[in-house]
Amino acid sequence: MKFGLAEKIKETTVSRRGFLLTSLAGGFAVASEPLFAQAIKTDTQGITAGEVKVPVKDGQIPAYRAMPAKGKNFPVILVIQEIFGVHEYIQDICRRLAKRGYYAIAPALFSREADVSNMSLDAILKEVVPVVPDAQVMTDIDSTVAFAKASGKANTARLGIVGYCWGGRTVWLYANHNPAVKAGVAYYGLLAGLKGPNKPADPVDVAANLKVPVLGLYAGEDSFVPDEVVDKMRNELGKGNSASEIVVFPAVNHGFHADYRPTYDRRAATYAWKLTLDWFKERGV
Known part of the structure; x- marks a missing residue:
């Protein structure tokens, strides 16, 4: 069936109307409060940072991008959001990575x-997280990689991915989806328990088939990811050959790297960040 101009415009309008987030909000997400004074604020000296629009199959999604102000051919790190979205903490992670010479980009994966x-x-957990299809997330991240490659500034042959909380789970799944990723780092992402119509597999289900080395950074006091689930994940990873590893930090809780939250643990976060940077560097990212 062929469509005339009016029908095409109508079709595009309806499609774009489905994107409920068209621009990133400033500051921290309301759900992330209370905020703590120790929150790290990375400046933009020597880097270029700000919002960009990433074309996806049915429109475009906002993303935050940061990279060195001069040069090109930067290795790429995809930064995958917490459930709070691409708010100030995730944006700051991008700036920290840009200071290290990376092209860092965080797509807003709840945009629709x-x-x-x-x-x-509570509303995010009930109304948003369950309805976001993993397949959609994977293709939106694919589109983000394509956007980075088209920029002329990024070397997507040196591709890494890091994610936090909801994004940590996504790192495991994307590493399985895209074996071209050189390395991944997953901060306290759920390993099991989210399977459903929109989420056909949990990380424990794909662990044995992984080809990408993923470093899992987990908290010993995390009720969302109990010890027995971590043990199961390790066992499944051991059946494969991805050379993935899991490190558990004792006596800290979920969100120990989130410097704006009461769960932040400076010593664990500092060491985890060193492990993150080393993991990428040693694997060609």
Whole structure:
């Protein structure tokens, strides 16, 4: 069936109307409060940082990008959001990586479903997380890689991915989806328990088949990821040949790297960040 101009415009309008987030909010997400004074603020001296628009199959999604101000051919790190979206903490992670010479980009992966910047944690967990299809997330990240490659500034042959909380789970799944990734780092991402119509597999289900080396950074006091699930993940990883590893930090909780939250643990976060940078560097990212 052929469509005339009016029908094409109508079709595009309806499609684009489905994107509930068209621009990134400033500051921290409301659900991430209370905020703590120790939150790290990385400046933009020597880097270029700000919002960009990433074309996807049905429109475009906002993303935060940071990279060195001069040069090109930068290795790429995909930064995958917490459930709070691409708020100030995730944006700052991008700036920290740009200071290290990376092209860092964080796509807003809830763009179709909601603007989570003003939603409560309970609402995000009930109304957003369950309805976001993993398949959609994978293709949006694919589009983000394509956007980086088309920029002329990024070397996507040296591709890494890091994610936090919801994004940590996504790192494991994307590493399975795209074996071209050189290395991944997953901070306290759920390993099991989210399977459903929109989420056909958990990380424990794909662990044995991974080809990408992923470093999992987990918390010993994390009720969301109990010890027995971590043990199961290690066992499944041992059946494969990805050379992935899991490090558990004792006596810290979920979100220990999130410097704006009460769960932040400076010593664990500092060491985890060193492990992250070393993991990427040693694997060609």
